[in-house]
Amino acid sequence: MVNREAGSALTHFDVEGQAHMVDVSSKPDSFRVARATGRISMLPATLALIETGEAGKGDVLGIARIAAIQAAKRTSELIPLCHPLSLTRVAIDFTVDRAASSIEIQATAETVGKTGVEMEALTAASVGLLTIYDMCKAVDRGMQILAIGLAEKSGGKSGHWRRSPT
DSSP states (O other), rough: OOOOOOOOOOOOBTTTTOOOOOOOTTTEEEEEEEEEEEEEEOOOHHHHHHHHTTTTTHHHHHHHHHHHHHHTTTHHSTTTTTOOOOOEEEEEEEEETTTTEEEEEEEEEEEEESSSOHHHHHHHHHHHHHHHHHHHHOOOOOOOOEEEEEEEEEETTTOOOOOOOO
């Protein structure tokens, strides 16, 4: 069963149920922002390696930041029906939570255009966390990537939306 918000419809299917790229040509340009978050949990010793810069592959968070930005820029190559967008800004922030032995990522993507940047923010958050996993898997294969989701978006016809606190 598909859980949809009131008044919404699946837009990537035509009336015959065939997948298609949505036509956005008649939509006006608007400033659009999306913010996605997620986290990766790990052993305390792994987190210490990341924080001290002693992970064998280098600056884990610096490399994960670059990977996340690159992922946002290449989203349309990875997600088949996404429109290629001209991003005006991508920002990646990490927050270390020592008590939970985890790192949270916040990925913000911005554009001025006809369609939103939610997928770019989500892709950036996902790839940023995957990069942390890749760089640290030699010492901690049990890391878990958790709670990737859209936190907030603004712009376009649907306006502003923010995820309810859990």
